[in-house]
Amino acid sequence: MKNHLIHLLNYELWANKRVIDALEKLENPPSRAVAVMGHILSAQQVWLGRFVGEPTFISIWEDTPVSWMGEMAERHHHKIVSYLTTLPEADLLKPIDYVSQQGSKYQNTLLDMLTHMSHHAAYHRGQVVQLIRPMVQEAPITDFIVWVRES
Template sequence: MKDYLIQLLDYEQWANLRIINALSSQPNAPERAITIMGHVLSAQQVWYSRMRQESAIQPIWEDIPVSWMIETAERQHDQVVSYVRILTMEKLNQSVHYVNSKGMAYQNTPLEILTHMSHHAAYHRGQIVQLIRPLLAEAPVTDFIIWQRGE
């Protein structure tokens, strides 16, 4: 299970970098696309903090300049992969308590949170591709199966 989660995180990083590189290639990338990618990265950091049961000091809609996104994505990928590697299967399935951005208390397992993070990012990457497709000769493809094939 942990190997699968790390594989999913590696895919996530690949897909995020494809989107960030596409945004970086456009001198006039839509502001909404940049905002959404910033949200993906901010939300990942917030969820990582929640899994570790640390206070999340970062807003989930933080403005992150495109020039910082690759470094941010790489740092966060390394953090989350390192965290998953040290988790026992018991801890992976043990609920953690956290408070969401509206102050409401919840609990989920790290496995559920990691699954959510992947689906959340995929949803938003799709939004970004829709926004930038008209600006590009070829929009970035971020499908898991494409990554799996090494294309």
């Protein structure tokens, strides 16, 4: 299961970088597209803090400059994969207590948290692509199967 999750995380980095690259090429990307891509990256940081038990002092709608996004994506990917690599397989199913940004207490497994992160990012990447599609000659393709074929 860990290997599958790392596989998905590798895909997610590739997909995020494709969208970030497209944003970087635009002279004036739509502010909503920048905000949504920043949201993906900020949410990753918040979830990482939750499952490693470290407080994060970032809003999930943090203003993130496009010029920082590539490095953020790489850093988050490295931290999450490094954490997963050292984790015993059984720990994927252990409940983790955390508090939402609204102050509500929850408990989920790491497997569920990572699955949520993957789906959340894919949903929002689609929004970003829709927002920039009229501004680019070719919209970034972020389909999982395309990544698999290219890998």
